Amino acid sequence: MLDLLAGFVAELRMAGIPVSLSEHLDAAEAIPHIPLEDREALKYALGASLVKSGAHWRAFETAFEVYFALRGPAYAIDADSATGELGDEARRTDGSGLAGSGGQRGQGAGGSGDAMTPEELADLLYRALAGANQALLAAVARHAVARFAGMEPGRPVGGTYYLYRTLRNLDIDGVLARLMAEHPGGAGTPRTASGDEPAPGDAPPELTPLEVRLLREEYQSRIDMLRREIEDEIRRRLVADRGSEALAKSLRAPLPEDIDFMHASREELAALRQALRPLSRKLAVRLARKRRHGRKGPLDFRATVRHSLSTGGVPVDPRFRFPRPAKPEIVVIADISGSVASFARFTLHLVHAISSQFSQVRSFVFIDGVDEVTSFFEGVDDPVEAVHRINTEADVVWVDGHSDYGHALSVFNERWGTEIGPRTSVLLLGDARNNYHASQAWVVGDIRKRARHVYWLNPEPRAYWDSGDSIVGEYGVHCDEVVECRTLRQLERFVGMLE
Amino acid sequence: MTNGTTTIDGNTGLPLPGEPRFDSIGSVRSGLAGVDYLADEGIAGIVYLADRLAKPVLVEGPAGTGKTELAKSVARMTGSRLIRLQCYEGLDESKALYEWNYKKQLLRIQADAGQSWEQLEEDIFAEEFLLARPLLEAIRSPDPVVLLVDEVDRVELETEALLLEVLSEYQVSIPELGTVRATRIPMVFLTSNNTRELSEALKRRCLYLHVDYPDLDRERAIISTRVPGISAELADQVARIVRSIRSMDLKKHPSVSETIDWARTLVVLGVESIGAEEARDTLNILLKYRTDIERASKELVGADLGD
Numbered sequence: 162m163l164d165l166l167a168g169f170v171a172e173l174r175m176a177g178i179p180v181s182l183s184e185h186l187d188a189a190e191a192i193p194h195i196p197l198e199d200r201e202a203l204k205y206a207l208g209a210s211l212v213k214s215g216a217h218w219r220a221f222e223t224a225f226e227v228y229f230a231l232r233g234p235a236y237a238i239d240a241d242s243a244t245g246e247l248g249d250e251a252r253r254t255d256g257s258g259l260a261g262s263g264g265q266r267g268q269g270a271g272g273s274g275d276a277m278t279p280e281e282l283a284d285l286l287y288r289a290l291a292g293a294n295q296a297l298l299a300a301v302a303r304h305a306v307a308r309f310a311g312m313e314p315g316r317p318v319g320g321t322y323y324l325y326r327t328l329r330n331l332d333i334d335g336v337l338a339r340l341m342a343e344h345p346g347g348a349g350t351p352r353t354a355s356g357d358e359p360a361p362g363d364a365p366p367e368l369t370p371l372e373v374r375l376l377r378e379e380y381q382s383r384i385d386m387l388r389r390e391i392e393d394e395i396r397r398r399l400v401a402d403r404g405s406e407a408l409a410k411s412l413r414a415p416l417p418e419d420i421d422f423m424h425a426s427r428e429e430l431a432a433l434r435q436a437l438r439p440l441s442r443k444l445a446v447r448l449a450r451k452r453r454h455g456r457k458g459p460l461d462f463r464a465t466v467r468h469s470l471s472t473g474g475v476p477v478d479p480r481f482r483f484p485r486p487a488k489p490e491i492v493v494i495a496d497i498s499g500s501v502a503s504f505a506r507f508t509l510h511l512v513h514a515i516s517s518q519f520s521q522v523r524s525f526v527f528i529d530g531v532d533e534v535t536s537f538f539e540g541v542d543d544p545v546e547a548v549h550r551i552n553t554e555a556d557v558v559w560v561d562g563h564s565d566y567g568h569a570l571s572v573f574n575e576r577w578g579t580e581i582g583p584r585t586s587v588l589l590l591g592d593a594r595n596n597y598h599a600s601q602a603w604v605v606g607d608i609r610k611r612a613r614h615v616y617w618l619n620p621e622p623r624a625y626w627d628s629g630d631s632i633v634g635e636y637g638v639h640c641d642e643v644v645e646c647r648t649l650r651q652l653e654r655f656v657g658m659l660e
Numbered sequence: 661m662t663n664g665t666t667t668i669d670g671n672t673g674l675p676l677p678g679e680p681r682f683d684s685i686g687s688v689r690s691g692l693a694g695v696d697y698l699a700d701e702g703i704a705g706i707v708y709l710a711d712r713l714a715k716p717v718l719v720e721g722p723a724g725t726g727k728t729e730l731a732k733s734v735a736r737m738t739g740s741r742l743i744r745l746q747c748y749e750g751l752d753e754s755k756a757l758y759e760w761n762y763k764k765q766l767l768r769i770q771a772d773a774g775q776s777w778e779q780l781e782e783d784i785f786a787e788e789f790l791l792a793r794p795l796l797e798a799i800r801s802p803d804p805v806v807l808l809v810d811e812v813d814r815v816e817l818e819t820e821a822l823l824l825e826v827l828s829e830y831q832v833s834i835p836e837l838g839t840v841r842a843t844r845i846p847m848v849f850l851t852s853n854n855t856r857e858l859s860e861a862l863k864r865r866c867l868y869l870h871v872d873y874p875d876l877d878r879e880r881a882i883i884s885t886r887v888p889g890i891s892a893e894l895a896d897q898v899a900r901i902v903r904s905i906r907s908m909d910l911k912k913h914p915s916v917s918e919t920i921d922w923a924r925t926l927v928v929l930g931v932e933s934i935g936a937e938e939a940r941d942t943l944n945i946l947l948k949y950r951t952d953i954e955r956a957s958k959e960l961v962g963a964d965l966g967d
Contacts, residue, residue, distance in 0.1 A: 181864055187713065194712045195705075202685055205702040206709055213863035215720055215854065215870040371936050371961050375900050378907065382876070442856035470762060 302390035422504040441514030458482040496591030504620035527569035530559035567601035593633035606639035618646040697733035716848035721871035724915020731849035735806035745794035785836035813852040914946040936961035
């Protein structure tokens with residue numbers, strides 16, 4: 162068990178979750194207190210002692226499922242047993258009095274795996290979903306994976322591919338539509354696992370929009386349950402095929418702070434947004450402390466007197482005010498064309514979230530035209546709204562709506578260039594993919610002469626720079642630094658060093 | 661001056677953990693259910709572990725999911741006293757740990773002038789002149805206590821360090837007096853709304869419990885236990901509508917406590933089942949932002965009914 166735990170901890174660290182030695186010890190100490198046959202309890206015990214952030218929970222869960230995958234005869238991998246179980250489950254359901262003539266079907270399914278037609282399987286799935294029958298659902302999931310995923314040993318394909326194949330064959334959308342269409346009346350929605358037989362008479366024939374919505378969500382949540390079952394099953398089979406450690410590597414879910422802005426899925430973007438809020442506060446604290454630190458200022462009379470009380474009124478220990486050096490001004494110029502939009506959005510969020518640490522933050526966005534958007538962030542506590550307004554209202558298209566850094570930068574320099582002074586730090590955000598327009602790189606050099614610093618943040622991996630139509634090198638020579646900035650972690654590091 | 665339960669000495673090392681409070685995870689769960697707190701598997705398991713390992717629990721999650729309530733319920737269940745330290749920006753050690761009672765010390769000095777310095781010094785830094793604040797109080801208490809450090813994310817990063825000694829060693833060092841150690845390890849709960857990242861040092865010392873909105877079944881059960889006189893149908897409907905609202909993109913999602921308030925309101929109003937009308941008229945109990953209310957009523961009951 163200790164070896165297994167050590168391997169598990171190593172895997173968590175590989176996934177980027179910081180696990181300290183003392184946390185590892187805590188986990189080892191916790192295990193004897195947990196009844197080992199209780200897998201959920203083990204999961205929570207390990208989670209509580211090893212993972213100290215809600216954002217890391219998903220990565221932990223994935224690793225846990227792989228490392229402590231269910232084994233044993235009840236979870237045998239071969240297809241026949243899965244099918245047999247399906248038949249059993251269907252029979253049991255029929256025995257408990259569920260409506261429908263599934264008796265013979267169940268029998269047929271119990272015989273052998275291939276005896277069941279896809280229609281029969283679809284029907285079983287329908288019944289499992291309609292009745293919220295978890296056991297049946299799990300059985301259907303296992304059978305479906307065995308049948309549709311087409312998993313072959315040693316095939317170097319990720320789990321998502323199998324998931325996609327299985328779900329496509331099950332025709333989930335069709336089932337949902339059927340559930341919605343065939344649902345009898347409105348009031349008789351199923352509440353328990355025992356079934357949804359509506360009492361005749363009490364169901365009004367028409368559903369209000371509210372009821373339709375609730376109903377759809379109920380089924381949607383059951384379908385999500387099915388999806389999870391299928392994922393579990395696929396993972397189990399993959400573990401059996403490749404072993405825990407190899408699999409853990411390929412399934413590793415990135416932490417929110419390591420998600421690549423450019424390739425984040427919708428779910429991941431939501432996680433990123435969540436992670437951004439505490440991050441911006443942490444950064445603000447760090448910047449403020451940096452600014453307060455060190456040198457002493459003029460005497461603080463009040464604090465000195467208050468402190469002298471402990472020495473009987475003699476001011477032995479004089480207190481001083483801390484000096485607050487001037488805060489830097491920030492000008493953000495962001496490319497918001499489709500290719501880098503999500504990156505620019507996060508950077509604008511972050512900069513505005515910590516704008517209290519700068520004396521002034523001004524934001525500009527461009528595609529091939531350029532526009533100022535500072536006012537959109539003012540007095541708005543919800544950055545999502547501001548971003549939405551930027552995307553709809555800002556006047557950033559000049560000709561065709563394809564990035565033209567050269568034109569945008571020179572227009573910026575003409576209209577706002579004079580406002581850049583020796584205290585201004587200029588941040589340029591973009592991948593510098595200029596669609597082969599003229600670079601006008603001298604503009605950046607011109608800005609650099611007047612500004613305190615010019616930084617270029619590029620959301621592309623360094624290896625792609627200056628390939629194709631990327632001309633970040635041409636601009637880079639005029640900047641203090643060109644920073645690769647693909648994840649929240651890199652963004653945080655960069656903002657932390659801003660002065 | 662020592663009251664027999666407090667040990668003041670220079671020894672290090674943990675105090676004895678004492679008798680375990682709970683036999684099994686199941687007993688934690690049923691015990692919490694006995695005081696009307698419906699714990700899920702994770703919550704009960706971690707409370708159980710916290711007792712066995714003598715570790716504080718850091719409870720994190722959205723506002724209004726029953727973090728504070730958990731500590732209160734554990735106190736009620738074990739029959740302990742609840743000592744609460746409400747954190748806020750600017751909290752310092754004289755508010756959290758202990759403070760010398762200056763006025764009383766001054767009086768003491770003035771009361772008999774002419775004493776030798778040694779005597780006097782020993783005298784005025786005695787426990788008599790110590791004002792115990794929540795953390796010290798929890799450590800010193802002879803009765804079983806549950807210490808609740810509420811909203812720990814509100815204090816500054818630097819202030820967190822105050823908690824470290826108490827949380828890991830269950831002792832408080834007072835330079836003039838020595839070290840006050842707990843005779844019995846209290847159960848400690850820290851809650852955080854995750855408005856900022858807590859320091860590694862603090863997290864490392866705690867068991868971490870993430871409390872999220874409950875799932876449908878648990879929420880339904882919570883409504884049924886906390887709202888007397890609610891019918892099963894109404895509880896079910898309330899839980900499902902709340903789940904639906906939580907899936908929307910709102911500024912602030914309805915919390916469990918707001919859900920309970922809403923259910924209570926519906927019971928008081930004598931609502932049997934929630935139709936579009938009832939939902940629209942009472943949404944302001946569930947949601948606190950105008951834009952949220954507008955959006956939710958639009959999505960729930962259709963655009964034609966929104967005002």
